[in-house]
Amino acid sequence: MNVLPSPLLLLGVGGAGAAMLRGVLRAYGPGIRALAIDTDAQAGGNGDIPFLLLGGNRLAGRGTGGQPASARAAFQDTPTILDTSLDGVRTVVIVTALGGGTGGGATGEILKHLHTLGISTLVFATLPFAFEGAERMRNARTAIGPIEQHADVSVFLPLDELVSTAGTDNMRDSLAHGIDTLALGVTLLWRVLERPGYIQLDAERLRSVLTGCGRAHFATATAQGPDRADAVLAALSESPLLKRDDTSPHVRTLLVGILAGDDLRLSEVGTVASGLSAAFGLGAALELGTVNDEATFSGRLTVVALVFDESATTTRKPTPGTVRAPTRERAGERALARTDRFRHSDATMWNDEDLDIPTFVRRHLTLDR
Amino acid sequence: MNPSDPIAALEIGTTRTVIAIAEPLGEGRIRVAAYDGIPSSGVRKSQIVDIAQARYSVASVQKKLVTQSDYAVAQAYLVVSGPQIRTQESSVQIPLARGVVSDEDIEEIGDRMYDVTLPAERQALEVARICYGLDDIENIVSPKGMNGHILKLRALCIHGSAQRIADAKSAADAAKLEILDVCYAGTSAAAAVLTAQQKRDGALVIDLGGGSTNFTAWADGRLLYADVIGVGGDHVTEDIRDAFTISVAQAEQLKFSSASAMIGPDDGSVRIPIPASTPGFNAASISLRALNTVVNARLSELFTIVRTKIDEANLLHRLNAGVFLTGGGSSMKNILPLASNVFGRAVRLGQIVPEVEGLEQEKNPAALATIVGTLIQTIPSESPRRSFLETIRHIFGGNKKK
Numbered sequence: 001m002n003v004l005p006s007p008l009l010l011l012g013v014g015g016a017g018a019a020m021l022r023g024v025l026r027a028y029g030p031g032i033r034a035l036a037i038d039t040d041a042q043a044g045g046n047g048d049i050p051f052l053l054l055g056g057n058r059l060a061g062r063g064t065g066g067q068p069a070s071a072r073a074a075f076q077d078t079p080t081i082l083d084t085s086l087d088g089v090r091t092v093v094i095v096t097a098l099g100g101g102t103g104g105g106a107t108g109e110i111l112k113h114l115h116t117l118g119i120s121t122l123v124f125a126t127l128p129f130a131f132e133g134a135e136r137m138r139n140a141r142t143a144i145g146p147i148e149q150h151a152d153v154s155v156f157l158p159l160d161e162l163v164s165t166a167g168t169d170n171m172r173d174s175l176a177h178g179i180d181t182l183a184l185g186v187t188l189l190w191r192v193l194e195r196p197g198y199i200q201l202d203a204e205r206l207r208s209v210l211t212g213c214g215r216a217h218f219a220t221a222t223a224q225g226p227d228r229a230d231a232v233l234a235a236l237s238e239s240p241l242l243k244r245d246d247t248s249p250h251v252r253t254l255l256v257g258i259l260a261g262d263d264l265r266l267s268e269v270g271t272v273a274s275g276l277s278a279a280f281g282l283g284a285a286l287e288l289g290t291v292n293d294e295a296t297f298s299g300r301l302t303v304v305a306l307v308f309d310e311s312a313t314t315t316r317k318p319t320p321g322t323v324r325a326p327t328r329e330r331a332g333e334r335a336l337a338r339t340d341r342f343r344h345s346d347a348t349m350w351n352d353e354d355l356d357i358p359t360f361v362r363r364h365l366t367l368d369r
Numbered sequence: 370m371n372p373s374d375p376i377a378a379l380e381i382g383t384t385r386t387v388i389a390i391a392e393p394l395g396e397g398r399i400r401v402a403a404y405d406g407i408p409s410s411g412v413r414k415s416q417i418v419d420i421a422q423a424r425y426s427v428a429s430v431q432k433k434l435v436t437q438s439d440y441a442v443a444q445a446y447l448v449v450s451g452p453q454i455r456t457q458e459s460s461v462q463i464p465l466a467r468g469v470v471s472d473e474d475i476e477e478i479g480d481r482m483y484d485v486t487l488p489a490e491r492q493a494l495e496v497a498r499i500c501y502g503l504d505d506i507e508n509i510v511s512p513k514g515m516n517g518h519i520l521k522l523r524a525l526c527i528h529g530s531a532q533r534i535a536d537a538k539s540a541a542d543a544a545k546l547e548i549l550d551v552c553y554a555g556t557s558a559a560a561a562v563l564t565a566q567q568k569r570d571g572a573l574v575i576d577l578g579g580g581s582t583n584f585t586a587w588a589d590g591r592l593l594y595a596d597v598i599g600v601g602g603d604h605v606t607e608d609i610r611d612a613f614t615i616s617v618a619q620a621e622q623l624k625f626s627s628a629s630a631m632i633g634p635d636d637g638s639v640r641i642p643i644p645a646s647t648p649g650f651n652a653a654s655i656s657l658r659a660l661n662t663v664v665n666a667r668l669s670e671l672f673t674i675v676r677t678k679i680d681e682a683n684l685l686h687r688l689n690a691g692v693f694l695t696g697g698g699s700s701m702k703n704i705l706p707l708a709s710n711v712f713g714r715a716v717r718l719g720q721i722v723p724e725v726e727g728l729e730q731e732k733n734p735a736a737l738a739t740i741v742g743t744l745i746q747t748i749p750s751e752s753p754r755r756s757f758l759e760t761i762r763h764i765f766g767g768n769k770k771k
Contacts (some may be wrong), residue, residue, distance in 0.1 A: 012560040079634055083706075088713035116632065116665055117659055117710045121758070300620035308499060345413045355600050358608040359666040367612060367659035368637060 008092035008189055011082075012036040013110060014071075014103030015063070016126070017049070017096040018043040020182060024095065026047070028185035033188055035085050037110075039063050039071055039102045052081060053108060064101030068139060071105030091120040095186055096139035098156075099128040108146025115150050122153045124218075129159045148215060153308070155216050157182065161240040172222050184220040188257045188304045192289035210250055218306045228301040229271040236305060237279060251280040251355055255306040259291040262300040280307060372751070375402065378444035380426065380554070380691065380745040381537055382581025383412045383603055386426035389737070390440045391744040394726070399744055401727035403438035404755065405432055412432040414599045415451030415580040416533055416682070425538035444547040446747045447537055448739050449470045449494070450554035451581045452599035453530035458487050458499070461675065463519040467667065470512040474520055492531040497592040499523040502697040510589045516570065527553045527595050532730045549748070555583035555595050557742030562719030562735065563587065570690035573718065575675060575708075576739060577698030579603050582677055583739075588687040596678055598671065600644035602698040605667050613655050614665045615643060625716045630707040637660050668704065691715035695758060 010032050012021030018036035022295030023044075025032060036043060037052040041061030053061055055074025064070035076082070086092075092114055096103035107123065114121050125147060130145060147154050163174040173345075197349055258269055259301040269290065277286055320366035342356035349355065351360060360367065376399075377390045388405035391399040405543045407429050411422025427766045435441050461481040465474060483496055501509040502521035512520060529551075533605050558576035559568075571588035586594040602624070609628070610620035627641050636658035643653045679685050694704065699718055708716040719735040721728055725745065728734045732743070 058437060069370075076637075077634055079632070083710060086710065087715075116669055118669050118676075184543075256760045342413070345418070346452070346599070348414070350598075355598075355670075356604070358604075358611050358663070360612060360663045363666055365662055365666055367662055368656035 007088060008033060008091045009086065009092045010034040010186065010190075011092050011094045011110075012049075013057065013094055013096040013107050014366065015043045016040050016100065017103055018045075018049065018096070020095040020097070020124075020126075020179065020186075022049060023179035027070075027180060028187045028190065033089075033137075033185070036197075037082070037102075037106070039074055039106075052083075052085070054078075054081065054102065054115075064105065064230065066139075068099045068101050068143060069107030072109055075109040077104045082110065082113070085116075086117065086119065087112075088117055091122065093186060093188070093189060093316055094121065094123045094151075094267050095182070096123070096127075097126045098143045099132065099136035100139070104143035106137050108143065109149035111147060121151045121190070123147055123151045124155045124157065124182060126182075127156055127158045132188075132359060139182050155185070155218050155306070157218075171183040174353075181220055184259075184302065184304050185218045185306070188255075188306065191259060191291040192257050192294070204332055210352040211348075216251060216305065216306050216308045220302060220304045222300055222302040223261070224300050229265075229268040229275075232272065232301055232303045233275040233279075236276070236303065239316040243335040251307055253285045253287060253308040255287045255308070257289050257291060257295050257304040259293065261294040262292065263299065264290065264292065264301070268301060276305060374749065376514055376744055376747050377440075377442045378448060378552075378740045378741045378747070379445040379541060379548070380743075381412060381417065381423055381427065381540060382450075383415050383601060384653060386412075386423070386430050386706070387737070387738045387740050388427075388430045388434055388442055388445065389744060390434070390438070390442060391725075391727070391747050394743075395690065397747060397748060398724045398726070401744065403434055403440050403723060404740070405433045405437060407433065409579075413580060414601070414603070415449075415578060416453060417536040417540055420536060420540050420543070423537075424543040427541055427546060428544035440552040442546060444549050445533075447543070447548045447551045447742050448554050448557055448611070448743045449529055449534055449537060449551055450576075450578055450583050450597060451529075451741060452534065452556075452597055453533045454494075454553060454595075454597045455491070455527045455528055457485065457487070457528065458523060459526060460523050462519050465518055465520055466537075468515070468516055468518065470520055472513065475513060476580060477668060478520055478522045482522055485524070485526045486530055487526070490531050491520045491528045492534055492551070493526055494551055494609070495527040497525045497548065497554060497556075499591060499593055500532075500589070505511070505737050510537065510591075516703070524578055525595065525649075526594060527556070529553070537649070552743045552746060553583075553595065554578065554739040555585040555597065556592060557740070557746060558583065558719070558738040559585045559592075559742065560745045561588060561721055561725070561738040561742030562693050562695055563690075564722060565590065565701075567690040567693075571684075571687040572690040573670075573675075573679060573684075573688050573692045573712075573714075575692065575694050575696075577602060577694060577696035577704075578739075579697060582671060582696075582698075584679075586684045586688070588684065592678065594680050594682045594684055595673075598674055600667075600671050600674075601619050602696075605664055605701075608663050608667050609660065611661065611666055613643070619643060620760065623660060624664070629661045629702040630664055630668045632658060632661045632665050633705040641660060664701070665707065668701070668707055669711065672708050676712055688712075688714055691717055693717055693719040695719040695735045697733075697736045699735045700733045 015038050018038055021036050035050045039059045040063035040122050041053055041056045058074050067102055096107050098104045111121050127140050163178040217280045219236055219239035221232045223231035256276060258272055273288055346358055347354050373393055375390050380387045386407040386409045389404035391401050393399055409426050411419030417423045421478050431442055460610035463478050472639050500523050501512040502518055503509055503512055503515050503517040511684055534551055541548050559574040563572055569590045570585040573586045575584045580601045582598045582601055584596055585592055606624055608621045610617055610625055621687050640654040643655055692714050721734045721737055725741055
C-alpha cells in the first residue's frame with residue numbers, strides 16, 4: 001500500500017526556529033513532518049531533527065553573525081534547496097524568530113519561493129523582547145514586510161506578550177510556557193486534521209481558509225471543571241495576543257480548534273462558538289474543528305483561536321489556484337487588462353479571476369528590468 | 370470498409386493546423402505514413418473565430434501533403450479541444466434475468482449508456498464507462514460472473530458545443546475535406562502515450578496545447594475524469610509579449626529558446642539580447658530572471674488549477690503511474706520539474722506508445738500526441754484499441770492516391 005507523505009510540513013528557520021521546532025515536536029509528539037534550516041551548522045544539533053544547512057558555500061556553516069542580508073543572499077544562491085523535501089507538500093507552517101540573521105533574512109525569500117511552487121504558507125514569527133534592544137527590533141520590523149508580502153498567513157508574536165500569561169517571573173518557566181503556547185497554535189492544523197473529533201475540517205478546506213488571509217492573531221486558553229467553556233472564553237478575552245480596540249480592523253474569519261477528551265459536551269462547543277462569534281463580530285466567518293484526544297486533554301478544554309483581520313486580505317499576492325480577485329489596486333500599480341489577443345474571446349475564469357490577464361500582472365509580481 | 374485502408378486525422382489547433390495519415394498494420398498497430406502542418410490562422414483558444422482563414426489553413430496543409438507525400442486526403446477524423454468541452458456523469462441500470470452477470474448483460478448495459486440526454490446545443494463526443502455497480506456494491510471494475518439482481522453502470526459523457534464543432538467541420542468542408550467523426554483531444558493524447566498498464570495503475574495526461582490545456586485522469590484501465598482549461602502556450606507567449614513590449618514572434622522565440630519554467634539562482638545576472646523587430650528601432654535586452662518569472666507564474670498557476678481539479682475529483686492519490694505531459698508546450702525548458710513540484714508526483718514527457726511506427730525521426734513526438742492518438746483510436750475493424758473511443762464510427766478516412 002502506498003502511504004502518501006503528509007501535505008503539511010513544519011519548517012523551522014534559523015537557530016531559534018530550530019529550537020522552536022524542537023519544542024513543538026516535544027509538545028505534540030511524533031507524527032509531524034518537520035524540517036529545520038539554518039546557516040549555523042550547530043542548529044542541527046546531534047541529528048535529532050531533519051536539518052538543512054543553508055549557505056554552506058558562502059558562510060561555511062558559521063551563521064550570519066546577525067546579518068539578515070547574508071541569509072537572504074545564501075537562500076538566493078540555492079533557492080531550490082528545499083525542493084527535494086517538499087514532495088506532496090501543500091502547506092508549509094514556518095516557525096521563526098525575527099531580529100537576528102537567518103530568520104529575518106531567509107524567511108521572506110523562502111516564502112517567495114514556496115509561493116512560486118503553489119504551496120500555501122502560514123508563518124509564526126516571534127518578535128524580540130523589549131530588553132533585547134532597538135537594533136534587533138529594527139531588524140525584526142524590516143523582516144515583517146517581505147513576510148507579509150509572500151506569506152498566506154503571518155502571525156507575529158511579541159515575546160513579551162507570549163510569556164506574559166505564564167504567571168511566573170522565572171525565566172525558564174516563562175519561556176517554557178511561551179513555547180507551549182506557540183506549540184498549541186502551530187500544531188492546530190495537525191491536530192484538527194490528524195486527530196479529528198466530531199466536527200472536522202479537511203485539508204483543502206483549511207488551505208482555502210488560510211490562502212491569502214494576510215496577518216492573523218492567535219491565542220490559546222485552557223480550563224477545567226464544569227464551567228470550563230465560560231472560563232476559556234474569559235481567558236481568551238483577556239489574552240494580550242488578541243487584544244483589540246476601536247481602531248482594530250474588522251475580523252474576517254475565525255479559525256477555532258476545540259481540543260478535549262472524550263468528555264467534550266455539545267453545549268460547550270456551542271458556548272465557545274457563539275461566545276467567540278459575539279466577541280469578534282457576527283459578520284466574521286467561523287471555521288470550527290474539534291480534536292478528540294483523550295490521552296492529551298483528558299478533563300481539560302483547550303481552545304486555540306486564529307483570528308484573521310479584514311484589512312489584511314489585500315497585502316498578499318494570492319497563491320496560484322486558490323486566489324481571490326484583488327479588491328483594490330495601489331497607486332501606480334498596473335491596470336488589470338486582457339492582452340489584445342484574447343480581448344475578443346470568451347474569458348477563461350477561475351475563482352473569479354480572468355486568466356486571460358497575464359499571471360504576473362494579477363499577482364503584482366515585480367520584474368527585474 | 371477495408372481494415373487496411375489508410376486513415377487520416379485533422380487538428381485545427383490554435384497555433385498549428387495539422388493533418389496526419391496512418392496505415393493500419395494489424396493488431397492495433399499503425400504506421401504514421403505522412404504528417405504536416407502550418408501555422409493556424411483564425412483560431413483563438415482552440416476555437417475558430419474566422420472560418421475563411423481556418424479553411425485556408427486546412428486547404429494549405431492538404432496541398433502540402435499532396436505535394437510532399439503519396440497521399441490525397443478527402444476524409445478525416447477531426448480532433449477538437451477548447452473550453453467548450455464539458456463532461457457529464459450518468460448512470461444506467463438493468464435487471465439481471467438469471468441472477469448472474471453475463472456477457473450479454475454487459476453488452477446491453479454498455480448500449481444503454483449512450484442514452485445520454487444533452488441540450489440541443491451540445492454534441493456528444495465520447496461516452497466512457499467509469500465503473501459498474503451490482504445491487505448495493507459500487508466501484509466494480511469487471512462484474513462478469515458476479516451474482517446479483519440489478520447491474521448498474523456509471524458513465525462519463527464528454528460533449529462539446531455543437532456550434533463550435535460545426536464551425537470546424539465547415540472549415541474542413543470548404544476545403545473539400547469530409548469529416549467522418551469527431552474526437553476529443555484529451556482522450557486522443559492519452560491514447561498516444563499511455564500503455565494499458567499505465568491506465569490500470571493510474572495516470573494523468575496533460576496536453577499543453579496552444580489555446581487550451583486538456584487533461585484526462587485514468588485508473589483501473591478506465592477514463593475517470595476529463596477537463597479543459599482555456600489556457601495554453603498562447604498565454605505564455607502573450608504574457609512574455611506583454612511584459613517586455615515585444616512582437617508575438619519575438620515572444621514565441623524567447624519562449625522556446627531562452628525561457629525556463631523554473632527560476633534559476635543565476636538568472637538575475639543573465640541578460641538576453643532582443644534584436645530590433647523594426648528597422649530604425651534600437652535593439653534591447655531583458656533579464657532572464659524577469660523572463661522566467663513571467664513564465665513560471667503562468668505555468669505554476671496552470672498546473673495548480675489542474676491539480677486542484679484532480680484533487681477535488683479525489684483522484685490525486687490514484688496516479689501511481691505518474692503524470693504525463695504532451696502537446697507543444699511540453700517541450701518547454703524545466704517544465705517537468707515545475708510540474709513535479711506542483712503535483713508531488715513523478716512527471717514525464719509522454720512517449721508515443723510502441724504500437725505506433727513512423728515517428729522515429731520526429732524530435733518532439735509528444736507534440737503530435739493528439740493527432741497520433743486520434744489515428745490510434747480510429748483504427749478500423751476489430752482492433753482491440755477500438756474500445757478507447759466507443760462513440761466513433763469506424764468509417765474509412767483517407768484515400769491513397771492512385
